[in-house]
Amino acid sequence: MNRSVFWALVRKDLYLQRGLIVGMLTGGLLGLALFVAGSVYKAVGGAGVAVGGILFMTANVAGGIFLAMFTLLADRKELTRLFALSLPISGSRYAQSKLVGGYVAFLIPWVVLTVLAAVVFLPSPAPMRGMLVYALLIQFFVLALFSVVVGALFVVSSELASGLLILAVNILFSLFMVAINQPATIAPFRGPVIHWTPFAVWMFGGELLVTVLAIFFALSLAARRRDHL
Amino acid sequence: MRTADAYEAFALRGLCRSFRHFTLRDVSLTLPLGQIMGLVGPNGAGKSTTIRLLMGLIEPDAGQVELLGHAVPGDVAAAKREVAFVTDDMRLFGMASIAWHMRWMASLYPHWDQAYAAQLLKRFNLRGEQLVKGLSRGEHVKALLLLALARRPRLLVLDEPTSGLDPVARHELLAELMDIVRDEQRSILFSSHQTQDVERISDQIAFIDRGRVVDVRDKESFLERWRRLSVDIPAGARLPELPGVVDLTLGERLATLTTDRYDQDIEGRLAAAGAQVHEVQRMSLEEIFVASVMRSRQGDRS
Numbered sequence: 001m002n003r004s005v006f007w008a009l010v011r012k013d014l015y016l017q018r019g020l021i022v023g024m025l026t027g028g029l030l031g032l033a034l035f036v037a038g039s040v041y042k043a044v045g046g047a048g049v050a051v052g053g054i055l056f057m058t059a060n061v062a063g064g065i066f067l068a069m070f071t072l073l074a075d076r077k078e079l080t081r082l083f084a085l086s087l088p089i090s091g092s093r094y095a096q097s098k099l100v101g102g103y104v105a106f107l108i109p110w111v112v113l114t115v116l117a118a119v120v121f122l123p124s125p126a127p128m129r130g131m132l133v134y135a136l137l138i139q140f141f142v143l144a145l146f147s148v149v150v151g152a153l154f155v156v157s158s159e160l161a162s163g164l165l166i167l168a169v170n171i172l173f174s175l176f177m178v179a180i181n182q183p184a185t186i187a188p189f190r191g192p193v194i195h196w197t198p199f200a201v202w203m204f205g206g207e208l209l210v211t212v213l214a215i216f217f218a219l220s221l222a223a224r225r226r227d228h229l
Numbered sequence: 230m231r232t233a234d235a236y237e238a239f240a241l242r243g244l245c246r247s248f249r250h251f252t253l254r255d256v257s258l259t260l261p262l263g264q265i266m267g268l269v270g271p272n273g274a275g276k277s278t279t280i281r282l283l284m285g286l287i288e289p290d291a292g293q294v295e296l297l298g299h300a301v302p303g304d305v306a307a308a309k310r311e312v313a314f315v316t317d318d319m320r321l322f323g324m325a326s327i328a329w330h331m332r333w334m335a336s337l338y339p340h341w342d343q344a345y346a347a348q349l350l351k352r353f354n355l356r357g358e359q360l361v362k363g364l365s366r367g368e369h370v371k372a373l374l375l376l377a378l379a380r381r382p383r384l385l386v387l388d389e390p391t392s393g394l395d396p397v398a399r400h401e402l403l404a405e406l407m408d409i410v411r412d413e414q415r416s417i418l419f420s421s422h423q424t425q426d427v428e429r430i431s432d433q434i435a436f437i438d439r440g441r442v443v444d445v446r447d448k449e450s451f452l453e454r455w456r457r458l459s460v461d462i463p464a465g466a467r468l469p470e471l472p473g474v475v476d477l478t479l480g481e482r483l484a485t486l487t488t489d490r491y492d493q494d495i496e497g498r499l500a501a502a503g504a505q506v507h508e509v510q511r512m513s514l515e516e517i518f519v520a521s522v523m524r525s526r527q528g529d530r531s
Contacts (some may be wrong), residue, residue: 087309
């Protein structure tokens with residue numbers, strides 16, 4: 001029964017966050033459509049590419065932050081955690097269900113958008129194909145940021161701390177965009193060949209490592225916690 | 230898990246838990262199956278902390294918790310299968326309807342009683358399609374109680390459940406609770422500072438104050454043992470040593486004494502000492518509670 005309660009709690013999170021999931025998907029798809037339109041049709045041009053790209057990234061980053069906040073922070077703030085903990089589940093299993101619920105809610109739109117972004121670049125004319133690495137680096141950076149927010153929300157409970165967390169995430173993402181858009185960094189991606197530069201390899205490895213560490217941190221914290229409220 | 234005859238609804242043994250500004254000390258309580266226990270205490274006395282320890286929501290520094298024969302927190306998930314818990318600061322999911330909550334609970338609890346849930350929905354004047362975020366405070370409490378009662382739990386743990394309820398709903402809830410324990414295998418732990426509610430439905434009563442259990446016994450024994458006596462003491466007469474005097478107010482000739490060990494013999498001893506008993510008053514649970522707490526606090530000071 002513990003297992004069924006666990007998955008019932010995950011399903012509940014997906015049901016309650018359905019609006020955000022659809023919103024993130026819609027925003028991302030619209031951004032991607034504008035990006036493609038700007039690349040293909042001269043009438044739309046560079047403005048379409050720029051606006052589409054910004055919309056796509058905003059949908060990913062903002063969607064991730066909101067999903068983490070609403071899945072993990074809201075149940076403490078809105079006192080729904082007490083109700084969920086009255087169900088036949090232990091405190092640490094409940095925390096695990098929140099982690100899984102948050103990741104599933106985020107990964108549904110994230111996987112769709114990442115795959116579609118890859119599909120946009122892969123069959124594109126040769127000069128654009130190398131941008132696949134660029135797109136993947138951004139998408140996995142967003143996943144790493146989401147994981148950092150999730151890990152932090154296992155510790156943070158105050159509004160001030162969560163506000164500072166959002167600020168830090170935004171600054172980190174801006175710094176990442178500045179770094180990846182340096183002419184020397186982005187130039188190899190503009191080529192016709194998919195080229196994993198040392199920067200790309202290290203960055204990708206770092207993103208995966210941060211994601212794994214954040215999940216491990218959240219799980220170990222949940223297992224050790226004595227108070228589950 | 231042991232057989233039904235071999236365990237209590239719950240047993241707390243020597244529970245201690247320290248927080249920054251509050252300490253729960255050596256709390257021991259046991260509730261046999263089929264009984265209602267009222268946990269009475271002022272705000273901040275430790276009622277909610279005790280209940281949270283019982284439900285495995287927080288873990289004790291020392292002591293043991295057993296819930297329907299299961300050790301808590303180790304086996305808390307199994308224990309909670311047959312326990313329903315409602316507290317006044319608990320909230321349902323705001324963006325879902327009452328009907329959604331009912332369906333969700335039905336999918337989790339094999340003993341979920343849909344007919345009873347529908348009956349309670351009607352009795353509590355709720356509508357299934359109502360979104361939780363639009364419910365008033367009283368309606369929200371009723372929805373929580375509906376979801377708890379329709380699980381048909383063997384132990385119902387209620388932390389201040391009647392706060393926020395109008396008098397009619399409160400009356401209905403108490404009647405419902407008394408109905409539940411007609412089944413001798415079902416029990417209720419009920420915390421409140423509304424002593425009338427506790428007096429009305431409890432078999433056992435525990436007084437808690439400043440993190441300690443001040444007194445615990447069955448309701449009848451509380452009500453039978455506590456009395457307030459008005460005594461006329463003529464000149465030259467002296468009050469004899471009496472057992473269990475909790476409070477004594479002396480006037481020029483009139484004394485008022487409160488005892489927690491009243492029996493007919495006290496009146497005989499007063500008469501033998503030349504004092505005349507004017508009146509022997511039964512005390513309400515609220516008066517007994519206040520006197521118990523005051524005695525405990527005086528004991529702490531001395």
